[in-house]
């Protein structure tokens with residue numbers, strides 16, 4: 001074979017600017033949450049049209065804080081989609097509450113509002129819709145099937161820069177949570193951001209991120225009364241982002257829109273050049289709003305496909321193309337199967353997405369020619 005290329009499923013895009021951005025915190029010695037995190041939060045809030053953005057160590061810890069800020073605990077139910085990264089359900093268990101799964105839509109991979117409506121009980125306190133792979137969930141339909149007292153936390157881990165109709169992800173629910181893991185479109189290594197327009201919730205999230213302290217270290221450091229220790233009225237955590245990460249995040253955020261545009265162009269190239277491959281279904285741009293293209297997740301139609309998905313994935317691997325299942329069905333994972341006694345058929349769409357979804361490479365270090373190579377290889381199957 002002439003072509004020995006290796007195309008990763010995802011690769012972070014960092015360079016000289018991120019490298020330089022690390023100088024200032026390293027030279028100043030202010031390493032943990034400080035001025036760089038504050039600047040990153042301000043810029044992130046501005047870009048996503050929200051009043052508050054609060055940086056944390058990951059989307060997982062951000063989701064945990066969002067639930068803790070809403071005082072969700074034992075006896076409460078929180079509805080999450082059955083097809084999502086396991087963290088969306090785990091955070092509910094961290095709070096001692098009960099995760100209730102709702103099935104998803106096979107086309108968008110997002111929570112199915114009709115099934116969601118069936119899962120609501122008097123104990124339902126919140127729903128965590130996921131904007132999976134960067135496509136916003138149907139927020140109007142979700143709101144319409146929920147009682148007004150039920151809170152909505154957007155799992156926007158994949159959705160930095162995405163929009164639902166005219167509004168940004170992260171501004172659509174009571175709280176939103178983003179991830180800066182290297183698999184997402186912008187990265188700080190590990191990292192996350194909680195967004196909200198609610199002043200009281202923002203205050204609680206800030207306190208809970210820092211052991212429940214009433215004032216932050218930075219405020220104390222700069223304040224006039226050095227003898228003051230904060231009050232600790234809440235049971236909090238240490239989920240603070242470092243200023244090293246904040247500095248990198250600021251640079252990455254400036255590149256976000258370019259990254260999404262590049263990804264959208266590659267996604268369009270995939271769709272047009274693979275249009276006659278009838279056994280593969282492709283993600284589409286929403287009619288209104290903006291897909292953030294965190295991943296390009298196809299669906300291998302088992303009735304039309306020349307081979308089962310896993311064989312296709314192996315063949316692509318042999319040709320230097322890495323692929324992954326889109327994500328997993330939470331009810332089929334060992335912990336949840338045992339804890340809640342689920343069977344695969346309990347959530348048939350999530351089961352099918354687990355078995356038949358296939359993410360193909362999409363990241364900002366790919367060239368037009370790399371996309372063509374993936375297309376050519378897929379067509380040859």
Ligand SMILES: *Cc1c(COP(=O)(O)O)cnc(C)c1O
Nearest residue numbers: 058059060085087157179180181
């Ligand atoms: C990546 C991801 C998470 C977890 O993000 P971390 O920052 O790694 O904790 C949660 N939910 C979804 C949908 C994700 O894709």
